[in-house]
């Protein structure tokens with residue numbers, strides 16, 4: 001399998017963390033691809049986004065939740081996305097929260113780092129900040145219920161918190177959120193998280 005990947009993309013990182021956590025890393029060839037440069041990426045994902053996974057059968061899969069679930073179907077261990085029951089729904093909800101947090105952070109990044117300064121829309125940035133703050137507050141309340149779980153939802157959340165550190169350290173997401181900060185401090189030590197840390 002080929003994973004279209006960038007070392008700065010938190011969505012692509014989710015897929016690599018899943019591959020590492022499930023023992024599939026040796027089967028995944030990482031192909032560094034920038035979604036912002038001219039490339040053949042659209043043949044694997046017509047949306048022109050990363051991640052995209054090309055299966056051994058040649059099919060291009062996207063987006064990150066689909067790729068993560070596909071990878072999760074290929075190993076014989078405990079599923080990172082429980083196949084049924086209440087825990088499946090709470091994990092899917094947590095994936096949506098982690099991915100939504102990332103959507104807001106990436107939207108803010110595009111607005112503040114890529115859009116020309118005179119074209120920036122303050123209300124849009126403020127809206128993303130509010131979505132980020134509300135989501136982090138919910139995670140602060142809920143993270144004590146997770147125990148030692150590092151399932152699909154926790155992976156999405158961990159990649160989002162790390163991305164907040166990577167791009168918006170000055171925003172100080174840990175302030176007022178000691179439980180989430182303590183959870184992340186432990187999770188960030190996992191080999192899959194250490195080995196996939198974002199870099200320019």
Ligand SMILES: N[C@@H](CCC(=O)N[C@@H](CS)C(=O)NCC(=O)O)C(=O)O
Pocket residue numbers: 008009010011012035036047048049050051063064065099106
């Ligand atoms: N929902 C998608 C989001 C992927 C995404 O936004 N990727 C960014 C990089 S972090 C990208 O490729 N952006 C290029 C673009 O928006 O055109 C997923 O979960 O994979």
